[in-house]
Amino acid sequence: MTTIRLMGGRVVDPVSGATSVRDVYLVDGRVAAAAPVGGAVDETYDCTGKIVMAGGVDVHSHIAGGNVTMSRLLLPELHVSETAGPDGMPFATASWSGWETGRLYAEMGFTTVVEPALAPAQALQTHLELADIPIIDRGALTVVGNDDHFLSLLRDRESETAIRDAVAYQLATSKGLGLKVINAGGPAAFHSGLRTFELDDVVPHYGASSRQILTTLLTAVDQIGVPHPLHVHANNLGVPGAPKTIEETIAAAEGRRMHFAHIQFYSYGKDAEGMMTSGAEEIAAALAAAPNVTCDVGQVMFGPTVTISLDLMKQWQGAAYASPKKFSLTDGDAEGGGVVPLVYARKNWINQLQWAIGLELFLLSPDPWRVLMTTDHPNGGSFTTYPQIIHLLMDSGERARWIEHMPQKARERTALEEMTREYTLEEVAIMTRAAPAKILGITDRGHLSDGAVADVAVYDDLTDKTAMFTNARYVFKDGRLVVRDGRALGWISGRTSILAPDVDGQMERRMADYITDRYGVGPAAFAVPERAFGERHVFKVEPCLT
Amino acid sequence: MRQIRIEDRGERLSVQTGQPETDADAAIGRAAALLAKARHPVIGGLGCDVDGVRAALRLANAIGASVDHAATAHERVELRVLADSGVMTTTVSEARHRADLIVLAGPGAVAWADHARALADGGGLYPWRGERGVLCLATGGARPAHVAADGTVSALGDDLPLHRVLGLLRARLGQKPIGPLAQDGPDRTAIDAVALQMKSAAFGVMVVDANDVDHVTLDSLQGLVKDLNRDTRFTTLGVPAHHHGRGANLVSAWTTGDHLPVGLGRGYPVQDDWLHDAERLVTSGEADALLWVGALGPDVPAWASSVPTVALVHHGASASAEVVIEVGVPGVTHPGVLTDAVRDAFAFVDAKAPQPLPSVAAVITAIEAALPGGHP
Numbered sequence: 001m002t003t004i005r006l007m008g009g010r011v012v013d014p015v016s017g018a019t020s021v022r023d024v025y026l027v028d029g030r031v032a033a034a035a036p037v038g039g040a041v042d043e044t045y046d047c048t049g050k051i052v053m054a055g056g057v058d059v060h061s062h063i064a065g066g067n068v069t070m071s072r073l074l075l076p077e078l079h080v081s082e083t084a085g086p087d088g089m090p091f092a093t094a095s096w097s098g099w100e101t102g103r104l105y106a107e108m109g110f111t112t113v114v115e116p117a118l119a120p121a122q123a124l125q126t127h128l129e130l131a132d133i134p135i136i137d138r139g140a141l142t143v144v145g146n147d148d149h150f151l152s153l154l155r156d157r158e159s160e161t162a163i164r165d166a167v168a169y170q171l172a173t174s175k176g177l178g179l180k181v182i183n184a185g186g187p188a189a190f191h192s193g194l195r196t197f198e199l200d201d202v203v204p205h206y207g208a209s210s211r212q213i214l215t216t217l218l219t220a221v222d223q224i225g226v227p228h229p230l231h232v233h234a235n236n237l238g239v240p241g242a243p244k245t246i247e248e249t250i251a252a253a254e255g256r257r258m259h260f261a262h263i264q265f266y267s268y269g270k271d272a273e274g275m276m277t278s279g280a281e282e283i284a285a286a287l288a289a290a291p292n293v294t295c296d297v298g299q300v301m302f303g304p305t306v307t308i309s310l311d312l313m314k315q316w317q318g319a320a321y322a323s324p325k326k327f328s329l330t331d332g333d334a335e336g337g338g339v340v341p342l343v344y345a346r347k348n349w350i351n352q353l354q355w356a357i358g359l360e361l362f363l364l365s366p367d368p369w370r371v372l373m374t375t376d377h378p379n380g381g382s383f384t385t386y387p388q389i390i391h392l393l394m395d396s397g398e399r400a401r402w403i404e405h406m407p408q409k410a411r412e413r414t415a416l417e418e419m420t421r422e423y424t425l426e427e428v429a430i431m432t433r434a435a436p437a438k439i440l441g442i443t444d445r446g447h448l449s450d451g452a453v454a455d456v457a458v459y460d461d462l463t464d465k466t467a468m469f470t471n472a473r474y475v476f477k478d479g480r481l482v483v484r485d486g487r488a489l490g491w492i493s494g495r496t497s498i499l500a501p502d503v504d505g506q507m508e509r510r511m512a513d514y515i516t517d518r519y520g521v522g523p524a525a526f527a528v529p530e531r532a533f534g535e536r537h538v539f540k541v542e543p544c545l546t
Numbered sequence: 547m548r549q550i551r552i553e554d555r556g557e558r559l560s561v562q563t564g565q566p567e568t569d570a571d572a573a574i575g576r577a578a579a580l581l582a583k584a585r586h587p588v589i590g591g592l593g594c595d596v597d598g599v600r601a602a603l604r605l606a607n608a609i610g611a612s613v614d615h616a617a618t619a620h621e622r623v624e625l626r627v628l629a630d631s632g633v634m635t636t637t638v639s640e641a642r643h644r645a646d647l648i649v650l651a652g653p654g655a656v657a658w659a660d661h662a663r664a665l666a667d668g669g670g671l672y673p674w675r676g677e678r679g680v681l682c683l684a685t686g687g688a689r690p691a692h693v694a695a696d697g698t699v700s701a702l703g704d705d706l707p708l709h710r711v712l713g714l715l716r717a718r719l720g721q722k723p724i725g726p727l728a729q730d731g732p733d734r735t736a737i738d739a740v741a742l743q744m745k746s747a748a749f750g751v752m753v754v755d756a757n758d759v760d761h762v763t764l765d766s767l768q769g770l771v772k773d774l775n776r777d778t779r780f781t782t783l784g785v786p787a788h789h790h791g792r793g794a795n796l797v798s799a800w801t802t803g804d805h806l807p808v809g810l811g812r813g814y815p816v817q818d819d820w821l822h823d824a825e826r827l828v829t830s831g832e833a834d835a836l837l838w839v840g841a842l843g844p845d846v847p848a849w850a851s852s853v854p855t856v857a858l859v860h861h862g863a864s865a866s867a868e869v870v871i872e873v874g875v876p877g878v879t880h881p882g883v884l885t886d887a888v889r890d891a892f893a894f895v896d897a898k899a900p901q902p903l904p905s906v907a908a909v910i911t912a913i914e915a916a917l918p919g920g921h922p
Contacts, residue, residue, distance in 0.1 A: 095803050125892045330636065333640050518671055
């Protein structure tokens with residue numbers, strides 16, 4: 001038995017209790033409410049004057065898979081490696097590598113990250129990449145809703161049971177932790193030449209509307225017992241007037257649980273001239289009225305980045321704004337992908353407005369349990385900007401300093417300047433730890449209750465929240481010290497959380513026939529078997545709802 | 547000599563050298579010593595599965611090696627164009643079912659289509675698809691025998707280089723004038739007819755072999771496809787890289803951040819097509835040791851003879867090197883993860899004829915462990 005004592009820190013964990021100065025014990029990789037009776041403490045870390053929180057959990061960050069690697073190949077100039085890494089940590093400083101991703105997340109105190117776009121036809125690559133991300137635990141969301149098989153089931157008016165079984169098959173075989181739909185029907189319509197797609201538009205040749213795809217999947221998620229609500233990348237991303245789309249999508253859910261991805265990109269209103277304004281208040285009001293709905297923000301931060309999406313239609317439109325002027329677009333089997341580089345410029349009033357709208361959404365949030373922090377990495381900005389975002393939310397003075405540089409045209413289109421709310425550490429702990437873990441259904445983390453996974457971040461209690469959250473003083477993963485003084489200490493391997501829903505045998509046979517017809521190879525070619533990872537023990541099965 | 551991991555697994559090394567050697571430890575030890583003393587080692591060939599590439603990159607990091615793959619056209623042409631100006635691509639299976647126009651650009655596209663027969667039937671998942679046309683551009687007279695087509699195969703520019711044909715088509719699609727045409731070449735009417743055929747496709751797919759073209763030509767081809775997408779849907783399909791070049795470069799991208807070739811001598815990866823070109827490094831004398839990985843081929847090249855070489859080769863391969871270690875073939879003698887060209891994705895492939903030969907990953911890991919200061 002190994003017992004670690006984190007002594008005298010200020011523990012910020014609203015799940016296990018009010019903030020207080022107390023000791024936290026980590027016993028054999030789990031949090032213990034008290035020291036084991038008669039047990040010796042093997043290691044003690046003096047946390048006096050420091051903040052102790054659970055390890056961070058990221059619900060939506062593009063860290064692995066074919067499109068992420070496509071972005072690496074498309075944009076070598078954005079990630080030139082220039083620094084040698086420490087001994088014993090190969091590729092730790094290899095810019096945009098999976099190894100760097102794991103290190104940087106860990107050094108910020110994040111210990112679980114979910115890749116939100118696991119395309120079933122490419123599942124093994126995503127999992128191979130995830131398994132090569134060190135230190136942190138991972139998960140991925142299986143993308144469904146735009147593939148020919150699923151749309152054919154809708155066209156043929158197959159039963160709810162058949163659709164549930166087909167979706168469960170995709171989830172199980174791709175080893176996802178949840179289900180996601182991207183611009184429901186939009187990419188399929190783009191294959192057929194359409195360039196816009198609304199909630200009630202119909203996918204050519206299938207007769208299925210976006211609304212029908214969405215509601216069918218909402219039902220399937222509940223029937224399969226997926227703990228994470230359907231993860232929805234809605235129609236009309238980035239379109240002024242999209243708050244109406246969000247309101248209509250919420251109405252379509254009819255009270256069923258649903259998670260909107262990167263809602264900032266839908267929070268654009270328009271004025272009488274059709275120019276972009278903040279639609280954050282409208283979105284916040286819609287969220288307040290819909291307790292069944294959660295979201296992550298997808299905050300925009302300034303600088304060059306790259307957008308990665310399976311929303312082919314949006315990426316084709318966005319290619320006209322690519323900076324530098326290049327992009328990739330893959331017409332994949334079912335889900336493809338588009339990679340478009342962008343610069344969010346401080347001098348661009350629209351980019352400034354996007355930045356402000358994201359912060360408005362946080363500050364208007366009706367509930368930190370339902371509005372989560374993301375940048376939709378890397379689409380709105382890098383995950384490494386999280387400390388800056390926390391700083392902006394906790395410190396109105398810091399916000400004011402940023403707002404000073406806003407062009408007038410942007411300032412007059414957002415209410416950010418008038419907002420005085422400052423997030424508390426408790427709200428940050430909920431928004432970046434407890435809530436994403438709960439929403440993902442991985443309830444053994446994100447908090448420091450007795451028996452929780454011993455993923456813990458210890459921060460210096462600094463006024464400069466950017467500095468505080470950029471480099472954790474200590475990070476423990478499964479009770480093992482992995483970061484000290486803001487630097488990762490070495491490589492350990494985390495796990496990839498998956499669901500293993502029951503798969504109906506008849507559907508398995510139908511899918512095998514379909515796959516063989518489509519690809520000329522059997523379903524084994526799509527499998528993600530443990531043996532593909534050699535001696536590594538990669539997967540952790542999480543329970544479905546019963 | 548430390549006990550090596552591959553023996554822990556009960557696997558056996560078959561060793562072929564000028565002086566037959568039966569001790570696996572000794573072969574590994576000699577390989578490690580040869581690479582460890584090198585000032586600038588190179589890992590080349592890299593025809594192996596995902597775990598082999600992962601192990602090779604780790605070893606390269608440990609010894610400061612340059613790493614390259616034998617599929618140089620994939621790296622220097624396809625991946626360069628991707629980084630220069632981007633690409634539009636699809637998969638073989640999507641092309642098979644959805645494409646109502648297959649354009650074979652260059653003779654390599656015709657050769658691949660006939661060899662792989664991946665487009666030999668028209669698929670059947672999309673009953674609304676129109677008739678399938680097939681068009682040959684600058685194929686030197688070659689026509690496919692195994693591509694499903696409704697009607698005759700059309701062609702343009704049999705006697706012209708591909709870049710010239712692409713230029714003519716881009717000009718006419720952009721309603722630009724074209725200069726005087728060679729008397730034995732296509733006339734403007736023929737060019738306009740092909741341009742119209744391409745614009746009229748609902749989902750066209752242009753197939754090209756990177757070995758046929760330079761990066762400027764491929765860039766032009768991608769530009770043509772992007773132009774066509776203003777009015778319709780069009781995309782491209784690259785002939786798969788040989789010796790698992792596609793998979794090796796993807797593994798490099800997520801491991802080092804970029805494609806091959808890459809150098810790890812500075813303690814961080816440096817991607818440079820010229821600087822870390824395996825053949826250039828060896829033949830120029832900059833490199834002083836070579837680890838050739840040829841589980842999936844190719845054979846050790848003649849230029850390898852100028853430096854001390856460790857060769858990991860499959861059974862039956864000819865190899866002349868200081869240390870030759872016979873390894874298994876992923877998907878044949880042992881399982882492995884390889885790219886599946888039909889859908890451009892990785893697949894786990896079981897052993898078809900298991901044999902107790904070590905994998906590339908096992909041998910390279912053992913070599914790394916046998917380095918001075920290694921961790922067995």
